[in-house]
Amino acid sequence: MRASLQTTAEDAAPVRAGWAVRFQESLRDRRRMLEATAQDAMGLQYLFTTGAGPSVPLYRGFQARYQQAMRPPAGKSQVKPPEPEKPGCYEQLVGGPIKLLFCKPWAASTALVFACCKDDGPQPGKVIVPVRKVYIVLNQIVLTRLDTGVELPALAFNMSLDFQSWTWNWTASLHKDAALHLGRDTDGDPAQFLANVNGVPFKLRLERTSRDRRFLPQERWSVSGRGLAAVLAEPWAKSMSFGSPTQTLTAQQLAAEVLKVNGVSIGWDIDWQLEDWQVPAGAWTLQGSYIDAINDIAAAAGGYVQPHNTDQVLRILPKYPTAPWHWDDVVPDFEIPSAVAEVEGTEFVDKPDYNRVFVGGVGAGVFGPITRAGTAGELVAPQVMHALITDTTVQRQRGLAELANTNRQAILTLTMPVLPEAGVILPGKFVRYQGSETAMGIVRSTAVSWAAPRLRQTLEIETHA
Structure with a gap:
């Protein structure tokens, strides 16, 4: 038996609790720093399993050209053996190093130039100017009077020679103090000077002197003359x-x-x-x-x-030691890269395409045609006559000179320093220029120009297409 319970109750009245939040206007240019933790991911590999069984053969068809066979004729068949492969410039020993072939004697120079010395390619030049990033040359020209030994530094100097000239022509600008050393020698002949052009000597004769007032207040002397061979011509030699x-x-x-x-x-x-x-x-x-x-x-x-x-x-x-159509086989005297020489210009000259010329003597000797080999000789040049053409040897040489000076030619003008390797390059020397295109030709004129401290030589090279 339980006691009864009694309680007093009434409907509750809803009461809402109040919320209180403290705040202020925040700065809008501030952001909370975010931090994240990361590390290198690890590769996840899945096991891949496949099944295999015996393969099924696949047959492909082949096509070939054929003809009806024939019975070989009587006699012996000449089988041409395969031509052996031409060796390169250097021989590769089996299992060993490359065998180097030195085709030039030792020289006291640090320039090592590797070239192919075999007959299956262009032969390297007798003097090869190496390719360098920088060419350092100490330029100097000094005129030394031979009878007194007095040295006269040149402020400016020029000299030139071409294949049609038989002596050098030169001019120089000297300080005014050189006037005492420009007179004639004790015999009354023009003074002789030794011009040293970067170590290359030339003997010259002084023939003309004059005051040069263009550089006032500094007065200079302009002098000029020719080479030693001037004594063999007028006015120094009589007729x-x-x-x-x-x-x-x-x-x-x-x-x-x-x-x-x-x-x-x-x-x-x-x-x-x-x-x-x-x-x-x-x-x-x-x-x-x-x-x-x-x-x-x-x-x-x-x-x-x-x-x-x-x-x-x-x-x-x-004039032509070798015919121009054989210049590809000529070993050049100088091989010059574009790194050291610059092309000032190229003059194209068109000449008649003669392939035959009649050459003979005057009153005595021989007379007949000289024809370029491999041509029909249908284009005849004007005949050449000279009293000294007395046999076939001179006739052939003169005919070659006439027929070589034909066809399209290009006169290449190069400017380069006077280097120890090459010196002053004279007319008549073969030069191979290695530029954007390789040019092979013969030097026809040389000019040396000095204006301290710059010294350059300018070459005119005759090339044939």
Whole structure:
């Protein structure tokens, strides 16, 4: 039995609790810094399982050309063996290093130039100017008077020579104090100077002097002249008669007799580089100076005269030592890269495309055509006559000179410093220029220009297409 419970109750009245929040206007340019924790993920690999069974062979069809077989003819069959592979420039030893072939003697130079010395490619030049980022040259030109030994520094200097000139022409600008050393020597002859162009010597004669007032208040002297060979021409040499009326001589002996007076040498020698030939007695006479006679003898065979730099020697050189259509096989005297030389210009010259010329003597000797090999000889050049064309040797040389100076030509003008490797490059030297296009040609003129401290030589090179 439970006691009863009694309680008092009434409906509750809803009461809402109040909310109190403290706040203020916050700064809107502030943001809470967010931080996150991260690390390198780990690669998750899934196991991939596949099944395999025996493969099914797949057959493909092949097609081939064929013809009806024939019975071989009687006799022996000549089987041409396969041509062996041409070796490269260097021989690779089996299992070993490369065998280097040195085709030039040792020289006291740090420039190592690797070139192919085999016959299956262009031959390297006799003097190769290496490619460098920077060429450092200490330029200097000093004129030394030979009889007194006085050195005269040149403020400016120029000299030039081409294949049609037989001596150097030069000019210089000197300080006013040089006036005391510009007179003639004790014999009354023009003074001789030794010009040292970056170590390359040249002997020159002083022929003209004048005051130069263009640089006032500093007064200078302008001097000019020619090379040693100037003594063989007017006004230093008188006009004489030359020839061999009584005996047969070779052309080289005839040139040596020109440089004699009453059988005695005048002190000059001949460096003969043409093919020699016989000249009958009385076939040739000439009235003029020594150099006029030498030039005429050289021109008969298509040659020219070039002076030695320092000695009393005249070089007799062929205008074309090799025909232009064979220049690809010529070993150049100098190989010049575009890094050291710049092209000032290219002059294109169009000449008739002759392939035959008639060459002969005057009154005596031979006469006949000279035809370029491999041509029909249908384009005939004007005939050439000279009293010294007395046999086929000189006839062939003169004919080559006439036919070589034909077709389209390009005269390339290069400017480069006077380097120790190359020096001053003379006319008649073969040059291969390695630029955007390789050009092979022969030097026709050389000009040296000095304006302290800049020294340059300018070459005109004859090239053929």
